[in-house]
Amino acid sequence: MTEPRQRHLLGIAGMSREVALSLLDTAKVFLEVTRRPVRKVPTLRGKTVLNLFFEASTRTRTSFELAGKRMGADVVNISASTSSTTKGETLHDTVATLDAMHADVVVIRHSASGAPHIVAQRSRAAVINAGDGMHEHPTQALLDAFTMRQHLGDDLSGKVVAICGDILHSRVARSNALLLPLLGARVRLAGPRTMLPHRARDLGWEVYDRIEPALEGADVVMMLRIQRERLGAALFPSLREYSRVWGLTGQRLALARPGALVMHPGPLNRGVEIAGDVADGPHSVILPQVEAGVAVRMAALYLCAGESGPPTAQE
Amino acid sequence: MRALLDGPDALRGLRRVAGEIVERHRGVEDLLLVGIRRGGVPIAEILAEHLRELEGEVPLGTVDITLYRDDAATALPNPRIGPTQLPIPIAGRRIVLVDDVLFTGRTIRAALDAVLDYGRPERIELAVLIDRGGRELPIQADYVVKQVSVPPEERVDVYVRDGAPAAVIQSASSPSIPPGGPESAPENTP
Numbered sequence: 001m002t003e004p005r006q007r008h009l010l011g012i013a014g015m016s017r018e019v020a021l022s023l024l025d026t027a028k029v030f031l032e033v034t035r036r037p038v039r040k041v042p043t044l045r046g047k048t049v050l051n052l053f054f055e056a057s058t059r060t061r062t063s064f065e066l067a068g069k070r071m072g073a074d075v076v077n078i079s080a081s082t083s084s085t086t087k088g089e090t091l092h093d094t095v096a097t098l099d100a101m102h103a104d105v106v107v108i109r110h111s112a113s114g115a116p117h118i119v120a121q122r123s124r125a126a127v128i129n130a131g132d133g134m135h136e137h138p139t140q141a142l143l144d145a146f147t148m149r150q151h152l153g154d155d156l157s158g159k160v161v162a163i164c165g166d167i168l169h170s171r172v173a174r175s176n177a178l179l180l181p182l183l184g185a186r187v188r189l190a191g192p193r194t195m196l197p198h199r200a201r202d203l204g205w206e207v208y209d210r211i212e213p214a215l216e217g218a219d220v221v222m223m224l225r226i227q228r229e230r231l232g233a234a235l236f237p238s239l240r241e242y243s244r245v246w247g248l249t250g251q252r253l254a255l256a257r258p259g260a261l262v263m264h265p266g267p268l269n270r271g272v273e274i275a276g277d278v279a280d281g282p283h284s285v286i287l288p289q290v291e292a293g294v295a296v297r298m299a300a301l302y303l304c305a306g307e308s309g310p311p312t313a314q315e
Numbered sequence: 316m317r318a319l320l321d322g323p324d325a326l327r328g329l330r331r332v333a334g335e336i337v338e339r340h341r342g343v344e345d346l347l348l349v350g351i352r353r354g355g356v357p358i359a360e361i362l363a364e365h366l367r368e369l370e371g372e373v374p375l376g377t378v379d380i381t382l383y384r385d386d387a388a389t390a391l392p393n394p395r396i397g398p399t400q401l402p403i404p405i406a407g408r409r410i411v412l413v414d415d416v417l418f419t420g421r422t423i424r425a426a427l428d429a430v431l432d433y434g435r436p437e438r439i440e441l442a443v444l445i446d447r448g449g450r451e452l453p454i455q456a457d458y459v460v461k462q463v464s465v466p467p468e469e470r471v472d473v474y475v476r477d478g479a480p481a482a483v484i485q486s487a488s489s490p491s492i493p494p495g496g497p498e499s500a501p502e503n504t505p
Contacts, residue, residue, distance in 0.1 A: 029396045033382075038432035041382040 008120045008127045009300050011136035012178040020142070020182055023299050027146050030302075031295035034070060044073035047305050050103040052094075053130070054080040054110040059266055059290070060130050060140075064107045067297035073104075073305070091115060095122045105305045108132075126304040134169050140265055141175035143296040145183060147289045148220055151261055157184030162214040162256070165224030165246065165273050166195040172265045173224055177205055190214035191224075192246065211246055215255040222263040223248050223274045239272050248274045253283065261285050316489070319471060320461050322479030325444060326361070328460030329480075332442055333365035335458055336411060343370045345437070347408045351426050352379045352397045354415035357475045358444050362413060376401040378412075383425035399429060406434040411458075415473040415480070417443040420454035445482050447471050 012020075033041055049068040053061050061077060068075035089097075091110075098106060103125045108116045113133030120127040131137040148156055161180055167173045167189045180187050181204075189200055190208040201207045208214040215221060226242065253262065262274075262283040270276045279286060320328075340346060343366055350359030356377050366373045379397040381387065412426055423441060430439065442458035447465040465471055465484055472492040473482045483492065 026396060029379075029382075029398065032398065036432060037434060040432070042428070043382045043387045 007304065008116075009138055009304055010116050010120060010127065010129045012138050012141055012175045012182070013136065015138075015179075015182070017182045020145075020179060023142055023296070023303060024146050024149060026302060027142075027292070027295045027299040030070075030298035031292065033298070034291070034294055040070050040072060042072040043302060044068070044071040044104075044305055047071075047073040047104040048102060049073045049075045049105045049107060049301065049305075050098055050101075050125070051075060051077045051130075052098070052106055052108045053078065054108070054115070055131070057109055057131070060109065060293075063290070063293040064128075064130060064297050066294050067301055068105075070294065071298055071301055071305075073301065076103075091118060092122060095119050099124050105301060128300055128304060131171055133171070134174075135171055136175045136178075137171040138175050138179075139293070139297055139300055140172050141179040142300070143289060143293040144172075144176055144222065144263060144265070145179055146292045146296050147263065147285050148185075148261065150288065150292065151285060152219060155184070156180070159185045159219040160188065160217060160257075161185050161220040161222060162188045162190060162218040163222045163224065164190045164211055164214060164248070166226055167191040167200070167224070168195045168197050169227050170224050176222065188214045188218065192242075211248075211252060212255060215252055218256040218260055220261045220263060221248060221253065221256055222265075225265065225267065226269055226272055243272050247272065248278050250275065250278055250281070253278055259283070263289060266290070316483050316485040318481070319463065319484050320445065320480075320482040322477070322481045325460060325480045325482070329358070329361050329444070330365050332458040332460060333362055333369055336362075336366065336442070337369050340409060343373045345407065345409050346373050347376060347401070347403065347405060347410050347436075348373055349376045349378050349401065349410055349412050349426075349430060351412060351414045351422060352377050354473055355413045358415050358442075358473075358480060359413035361478070361480070362411075362442065374402045378426050378429050380422060380425035380429055383429045385421060385425065399433075401430075401433055404434060405430065405436045408436045410436045410439045412439060412441045413443070414441070415444050416471045416482075417441070417446045417454075417456050417459075418449050418471075420450045420452035423454050424452055444473060444480060445471050
């Protein structure tokens with residue numbers, strides 16, 4: 001029997017189907033825990049989880065904080081504005097300092113792709129990637145898949161998922177595009193040409209430069225946020241223009257399979273990538289996604305937070 | 316490997332235990348049976364049948380203790396945590412926890428914590444098929460089918476076949492008996 005234990009959760013790339021399914025199944029138990037009178041289990045009592053956020057985030061940080069607390073761990077939040085990085089400390093020095101505090105798990109978000117991998121090589125703690133640059137956001141993809149399984153059944157084989165918007169700059173899109181095929185789903189990537197990765201088609205995804213054909217018959221429509229903070233040069237004329245061509249309206253949603261799920265990783269730009277009435281409509285599972293996030297992160301902490309060991313320097 | 320309790324004797328013992336429960340509680344009102352996953356669940360099912368024959372229907376639940384083990388954070392994470400299912404609110408209920416083998420008492424300690432996170436029952440009792448001794452915590456059973464002293468280097472395995480549980484003693488290092496009994500072991504058991 002293979003060992004389901006994960007030392008780190010750095011990305012979906014390289015993750016086996018078995019590990020992904022084990023995480024998703026374990027999260028079901030934790031969803032039940034979050035709905036009980038006492039929303040807490042003592043499993044990680046005495047363990048310390050450090051939330052190390054070098055980039056603004058309320059949703060993901062809160063979700064990890066709740067997940068840690070509901071597992072009985074002590075959770076410490078460190079955000080970039082309060083950390084020594086503003087005083088010039090390097091990532092390595094920060095990690096060495098945190099290691100001396102005996103963190104068992106470090107949850108890290110960083111604007112630089114690969115930062116969690118660097119930490120994993122240096123730290124004694126287990127490392128969970130909470131979003132690194134334009135690279136990966138594995139727990140978001142896992143909570144998206146979890147939400148799909150809750151609504152469509154555990155077997156996602158053959159389900160068609162249309163991911164629409166700024167694919168190129170989205171770590172959510174990347175992690176989902178890696179995870180969903182692992183679970184048997186078909187992924188369609190749709191976005192303006194300036195926001196599509198060059199070689200997406202060569203790598204096996206179905207790619208569209210218009211939203212309508214991508215939506216046709218889809219079981220899930222996942223809208224991405226326009227990341228104004230990550231867009232250097234203007235890649236499209238205006239938000240109004242973008243909304244007119246790419247926004248998910250009720251009319252466009254009608255192209256998808258009846259009862260299709262509407263998802264969004266948040267925060268929403270209402271009236272830009274998604275119309276308000278669609279976000280609040282009967283197809284929307286945006287709030288269940290948030291609830292799933294805590295359960296999935298509890299599962300991630302559970303599977304990563306064993307005994308901490310020596311740094312896993314490789315490569 | 317040697318036999319400790321055969322199927323017919325186990326069923327007779329469980330019928331006696333059902334009688335003791337009914338006698339002590341003067342019926343089955345407000346009673347809730349909770350089997351500790353996984354070994355306690357089939358025992359709880361048999362007990363529920365006997366109670367039904369004697370007095371009437373008793374609700375039956377299950378509790379999984381994986382997340383409440385005192386070694387949970389150091390043991391290898393178990394990816395197959397089962398569901399805890401309590402069919403009714405437990406506040407004010409009289410709960411009988413059911414397990415197959417009572418040994419160190421650590422499982423029962425964990426089960427108590429798990430159940431109490433769902434509410435405040437009036438009382439909790441414990442029924443087991445085998446009490447083998449060797450307690451590491453101050454915990455005892457209220458109802459016991461068979462009491463026996465087994466040394467720590469030996470293990471008690473319970474398996475259920477044809478609706479009847481049976482118990483055997485074997486060396487602690489030997490592989491576990493599969494759920495269907497010793498003869499149902501596939502050739503290449505890991």
